[in-house]
Amino acid sequence: MRYSQDHKAQTHRRIIKEASVRFRRxxxxxxxxxxxxxxxxxxxxxxxxHFKSKDxxxxxxxxxxAAELDAHCETLFSQERPLEAFIDSYLSAxxxxxxxxxxxxxxxxxxxxxxxxxxxxxxxxxxxxxxQIKTALGDGRGEEQALMVMSTLVGALVLARSVxxxxxxxxxxxxxxxxxxxxxxxxxxxxx
Amino acid sequence: MRYSQDHKAQTHRRIIKEASVRFRRxxxxxxxxxxxxxxxxxxxxxxxxHFKSKDxxxxxxxxxxAAELDAHCETLFSQERPLEAFIDSYLSAxxxxxxxxxxxxxxxxxxxxxxxxxxxxxxxxxxxxxxQIKTALGDGRGEEQALMVMSTLVGALVLARSVxxxxxxxxxxxxxxxxxxxxxxxxxxxxx
DNA sequence: TGTACATCAGTGAACGCGCGTTCACTGATGTAC
DNA sequence: TGTACATCAGTGAACGCGCGTTCACTGATGTAC
Numbered sequence: 001m002r003y004s005q006d007h008k009a010q011t012h013r014r015i016i017k018e019a020s021v022r023f024r025r026x027x028x029x030x031x032x033x034x035x036x037x038x039x040x041x042x043x044x045x046x047x048x049x050h051f052k053s054k055d056x057x058x059x060x061x062x063x064x065x066a067a068e069l070d071a072h073c074e075t076l077f078s079q080e081r082p083l084e085a086f087i088d089s090y091l092s093a094x095x096x097x098x099x100x101x102x103x104x105x106x107x108x109x110x111x112x113x114x115x116x117x118x119x120x121x122x123x124x125x126x127x128x129x130x131x132q133i134k135t136a137l138g139d140g141r142g143e144e145q146a147l148m149v150m151s152t153l154v155g156a157l158v159l160a161r162s163v164x165x166x167x168x169x170x171x172x173x174x175x176x177x178x179x180x181x182x183x184x185x186x187x188x189x190x191x192x
Numbered sequence: 193m194r195y196s197q198d199h200k201a202q203t204h205r206r207i208i209k210e211a212s213v214r215f216r217r218x219x220x221x222x223x224x225x226x227x228x229x230x231x232x233x234x235x236x237x238x239x240x241x242h243f244k245s246k247d248x249x250x251x252x253x254x255x256x257x258a259a260e261l262d263a264h265c266e267t268l269f270s271q272e273r274p275l276e277a278f279i280d281s282y283l284s285a286x287x288x289x290x291x292x293x294x295x296x297x298x299x300x301x302x303x304x305x306x307x308x309x310x311x312x313x314x315x316x317x318x319x320x321x322x323x324q325i326k327t328a329l330g331d332g333r334g335e336e337q338a339l340m341v342m343s344t345l346v347g348a349l350v351l352a353r354s355v356x357x358x359x360x361x362x363x364x365x366x367x368x369x370x371x372x373x374x375x376x377x378x379x380x381x382x383x384x
Numbered sequence: 385t386g387t388a389c390a391t392c393a394g395t396g397a398a399c400g401c402g403c404g405t406t407c408a409c410t411g412a413t414g415t416a417c
Numbered sequence: 418t419g420t421a422c423a424t425c426a427g428t429g430a431a432c433g434c435g436c437g438t439t440c441a442c443t444g445a446t447g448t449a450c
Binding site for chain 1: 360
């Protein structure tokens with residue numbers, strides 16, 4: 001059946017979108033192409049008229065998640081207190097329980113690293129955040145401080161998602177959020 | 193064939209040891225029981241006379257990795273500058289490239305969390321490190337500072353292992369190590 | 385001390401299942417005349 | 418404007434493969450007499 005002009009492009013985007021959700025939520029290895037296509041009311045055979053392999057979809061899905069995060073961060077960093085907005089967002093209860101729509105660094109990039117299948121997109125995502133944080137800090141040691149902030153945010157989220165007790169997870173997020181804000185307010189003052 | 197008295201216990205430990213290495217290095221989902229048993233010159237059928245399921249082995253392997261880390265950290269924290277020794281060890285080039293023998297938090301615990309199969313052992317591992325760091329810091333806000341340190345260490349290692357460019361990975365480790373030491377030396381002074 | 389037997393750690397074939405990937409095919413639609 | 422045809426996104430069966438798990442079996446050794 002031949003479809004209207006941009007029908008295939010739409011399907012292409014739908015596959016990438018669904019994949020970027022599932023890869024982040026369930027893991028890349030644990031996400032099957034058959035269930036993924038079925039969720040979009042498609043059959044699995046058609047997958048290969050869109051992508052030449054699962055690996056290609058993984059890269060496209062990571063890029064889609066990166067673009068999503070870029071858009072979200074553009075909003076956050078144009079607020080009055082950009083760094084606080086970013087920290088609050090990254091360590092929110094929503095981000096804790098919604099890896100499917102969250103930052104791909106602790107999910108997709110992490111799994112790609114584990115398998116030794118690194119992607120330049122990971123470096124781009126990290127680089128984009130570092131640049132935004134550095135600009136928000138505005139002082140000379142911005143680059144190093146930005147790396148500290150990102151490491152702490154990612155680590156806190158990874159740990160909060162890993163621990164068994166929900167109360168401990170929430171405590172990690174709360175403590176790190178408060179202490180990180182305190183540190184960075186100092187930095188912002190020092191930079192002025 | 194009947195074996196000498198503690199032969200089975202030895203095999204049991206060998207399986208757990210090999211699993212704790214493979215789960216951390218390759219991931220739990222990507223580690224097959226068949227190749228694992230073959231690597232120990234055993235056949236896969238015998239696995240179930242040792243463990244009732246792969247999940248049971250996962251928990252035992254995580255506990256083994258935790259015990260290994262405990263032993264290593266006991267050495268580190270009995271040195272003159274315990275916190276620096278721990279930070280240096282955690283952010284070492286060796287730890288970056290040797291997840292198989294390293295901290296299970298960014299590897300096994302992270303994957304268990306991703307699958308929603310949390311373990312109390314994760315909380316125990318984190319708790320043990322927090323306690324040691326808190327003791328090393330020795331001041332009133334030790335608990336919160338300890339959480340900040342652990343989050344930053346885990347995040348730095350996760351990011352360093354995720355990025356594509358080795359130079360960026362090394363830079364993350366270097367910057368975070370230096371800045372974390374600076375922060376904590378202040379803390380140690382403040383606590384005295 | 386020598387023999388018969390019970391034990392049980394480990395064997396290896398087999399189970400159903402889902403994986404990524406291939407491929408001959410379908411059939412509604414856009415295009416050509 | 419009406420008809421014949423080419424296109425090609427999507428179909429669905431099939432491929433080999435490795436997974437976790439089961440189970441009837443083996444055979445060297447410890448134990449009992």
